[in-house]
Amino acid sequence: MTLIAPGGHIGILGDGQLGRMMALAAAEMGYFVHIFGQEENSPAAQVSHRSTIADYNDKIALEAFANSVDVVTLEFENIPTDTIMFLNDIVPVRPSRQVLEVTQDRLLEKSFINNLGIGTAPFANVESIGELTHAVQQIGTPAILKTRRLGYDGKGQTKIDHASQIDTAWSEMKNAPSILEGFVNFRLEISVIVARSANGDIQTYVPVENRHKNHILDITLAPANISEPVAKRAEEIAQTIATKIKLIGLLAVEMFVTLEDDVLVNELAPRPHNSGHWTIEACATSQFQQIIRAICGLPLGNPVRHSNATMINLIGTDIDQWSDIIDDSKNSFHLYGKAESRAGRKMGHVTKLLPLDEKPEI
Known part of the structure; x- marks a missing residue:
């Protein structure tokens, strides 16, 4: 792998x-x-050297973009894999198309994880009302029906508590290929962010605890309140997945810790992750600096x-409290440059540091 020295150009x-936040970290490191996005005055474009606004299938724009940079990475995984393949013929793209093919599809993702001997919730592929009926009989209720692709922050999923809800649940999926996941009785949700170089x-x-509100991450506590063996197992799982998927870059592995202290993988995200924002203030190398180093x-x-x-x-109107947040000198305050607050929209975040011997809590 050719070293891209500071002064080089990174495409996102x-x-x-x-x-x-990736662009800010890259600039601090001299890049x-x-x-490349689709929004005027976007959060990332506001702090970047250049920006292109075009469709991800616009090959003329993509070619010009690729020829202007030394490496390409991404901030979210739902980029068409044909786009990645087209760019990679011109400039290295990290992570690779193969990584995205797995992590964009919940069925492929969970099958890949299980094939490594790593546990997940029980699941079944669902492509028809008949298959959903059979899956509910097999897995039981409660269960979660999720689209195989393009779901995030609770979008593209619905809970099934009783078999009588099968027709309504399938209608909500609009016949999209889906998976049914069995319900996990977990003690807490954690995530591990792992970086891997070429x-x-x-x-x-360190594994962190994540607490959600309305399916959106609300609070992250670093470190998670788990035993050393559980933390070690979670880190080993993340390292194994990153190695076997041949990652170059950053991967967030979201997991459940069960009442019996088993660790089950929920989802993968091959990019910086909301649960890693605390690393900006609390670590020698933030997750955003780390991905720049890796790629x-x-x-x-x-x-x-x-x-x-x-x-x-x-989230949403939480941003209206900005003056109170700034008044507390212990808070590190981050705004994302979004002009309009909406329900469920991530507008910024706040990090509060604590001594290593003090347990993080709200």
Whole structure:
């Protein structure tokens, strides 16, 4: 892998807040960033050297974008794989199309994880009302019906508590290929962010606890309140997946910790993750600096935290509290440059650092 030294140009597919924080980290490290997105005055474009606004299938725009940068990465995984393949003929794209093919499809993703000997919730492929009926009989209720592709933050899913809800649930999916997942009785939800370079070097951040509200991440506590063996198992799972999927970049592995302290994988995200925002203030190397290091062929940075942390998302009208948040000198305040607040829209986040011997909590 060719080293891309500071002064090089990095292309980012996607123009939201993750792209924004990646661009800021890249600039601090001496790189120029070119954003490829679809929104005027986007959060990422506001802080980047260049931006292109075009469809992800616009090959003329994609070719010009690829020829202007030394490497391409992404801030969200729902980029057409044909786009990745087209770009990769011109410039390296990290992570690869093969990584996206797995992580864009819940069936392929869970099958890949199970084939590594790693547990998930029980699941079944569903492509018709008949298959859904059979899956409910097999897995039982309660269960969650999710579209195989394009779902996030609770979108594209519905809960089935009783067999009588099967028709309504399938109608909500609009005949989209889906999976039915059995309900996991978990003690808490955690995530591990792992970085892997082209030469196989791996670094992981400490497992963190994630608490959700209305299917959207609300609070992250770093570190998670779990035993050392459970934390070690979670990190080993993340490292195994990153290695076997041949990741170059960053991967967030969302997991359940059961009442029996088993660790089950829920979802994968091959990019920086909301649950890693605390690393900006609390670690020697943030998740955003780490992905720049990984895709540019630099040595991976130290992910060890110097502080514990509580991270709170500012969603919708939460942003109206900005003056009170700033008044507290212990808060690190991040806004994403979004002009309009809407219900469920991530507008920013707040991180509060704590001593390593103090348990993070709200």
